[in-house]
Amino acid sequence: MADNADRAAVTIQQSLEATLARRATLATRATHDECVDCGNEIPAQRRKAAPWATTCIECQGLREMRRKHVRQS
Incomplete structure (x- = not known):
């Protein structure tokens, strides 16, 4: 039976692989x-x-606007 540490290790591994x-x-x-x-x-x-x-410049601008919006919230 998996404990919290085992589940966390699996989650971390999956995140790293993704x-x-x-x-x-x-x-x-x-x-x-x-x-x-x-x-x-x-x-x-x-x-x-x-x-x-x-x-591209347009998409980078959108990313930066989203990041700025998230920080201010």
């Missing part, structure tokens, strides 16, 4: 120069300025 799977997907998409949110091409100028970017 995060790693998402990262692998992001890395694959980033090499194709597509925004991970909308699928549109990330403009060359943005890729040059921020080679690590995984989102």
